[in-house]
Amino acid sequence: MSFLPRLGRSRTQENGAGNGESPTPNIPGALRRGGNGAGNGARNGAGTGTNGANGGGGGLIDRTALKKQATEVPVSALGWLDERSGASPFLRGFMFRKVPKGTNWFYTLGSATMFAFVSQAITGVFLAMYYEPSPTGAYESVSYITNDVFLGELVRGMHRWGATVMVILIFLHMGRTFFFGAYKYPRELNWVIGVVLLVLTLAMGFTGYLLPFDQRSFWATVVGVNINASGPIIGPYLADFLRAGPEFGATTLPRFYSIHMLLIPGLLAALIGAHLYLVAKLGTTAPPWLKAEKRRELARTEI
């Protein structure tokens, strides 16, 4: 009982009975050699006579045959992909997981955080089309995005507010995991990955804050970098790495931009993949207020 290929196979079986063709190739008519019209008619033979005439060039249009073809194409295209990628066992295991009794709305906070990340990624890609990461042009390019680009204010607003939403959601998700005890064995590794994701998300907030390059973002970044410099021994070197030199200079802004749009998003995407893999692999936990249900006879033997 496979998830996807079953849809494709039913059609082949139907045809196989009709014209004695080998049932093995699970390829839709539309994708077979020889095209759709004449080829289909020849294969279906006695079953759909009018279709054959259609392929020949004239005659009435058989609506039911057309409808059948129209539904057949996407279904068998999926079958074609599945046969070559073997994706359906993976997708079935990933998407149709069993969840424990008592699963509630709090369990959607992780997906909500991921949606916020996807939203940030999409709006960020479009903001990057107009943004200029230079100390002399950054502020003007941001005000151009806000005031002149069609829907620019909306896209920038989504990115700006979405950042706050993502930080709030990731903390709520962390709180849910903590208070539901979902960090315990065997999910400790997923907790550790989640903490790294939290730190990376905050680093996104720190590096993104500089990019509008107004007075507030400039001095906030100066303060943030100098907080890094306050660590003994390695602090000043860390600050030098962040601002690309001993002073906030011409290369500081491009460096923050590169970290913000290339380095951290790549790490985030990879770690979200690992996080999701472990969720699918280990399953989710029941809420702590649910006791494990025991069968009566089992309970009796335990006593």
Added chain:
Amino acid sequence: MAANPTDPKSRRRKSPYTADRGIPGAFEDETITRRALFSGGALAAGGIATAAVGLPALGFALGPVFAQASDAEFREVGSVESFNPDTYVPTVITLPEAANAGEAGKTTVYVREAGPADTNTIGQPYIAISTRCTHLGCPVRYVQASQRFICPCHGGVYGGDGEVVAGPPVRPLDRFETTVEGGQVLVGPRFSVNSSFEKFEPRDPSNHIDGLWQYLYPPRPTT
């Protein structure tokens, strides 16, 4: 692949020859199998290829950490007549490390002449005070009425020589070296001072400098 466990010699030391170690298909006088050689070779080649890309990229990103101080550069800030011992005059210089940063590379320096009564001149003919707050680097401004430097960010307050009066700053305001040339006052490289107005190599904001702290925060080649 240890040979016979009952043999005490083979337990002590492995033979260098693959034939003696009981590896199937071993050649005579062979000391490393083809598989081991090629596995090691492939790993080494992969390691070299990764390092060839990774190390330059790492150096590229970390290069600024190892930057050396640029040569001392003195910039004119005004004629001798425009400064006096009684009040600070704000002047604007462009830091050499931030030369291409536009407006962000400029910084204000408060300059006054060192009067005969001044004790904290640290050997400079003119007192040039950096506006970079020693708490976390915000720009301080001089308020003539109270004769204080006041930081807008976290409430740092400094006295007339840059000494900490109130708030979170960890040391007095940094200064610049000064000199006079052809009737012009020139401002040179930055230096830091501790609470008893001794000269130190420049430190980042937030870095303590008194006592043992001077060894825990490395000087940075900053202007």
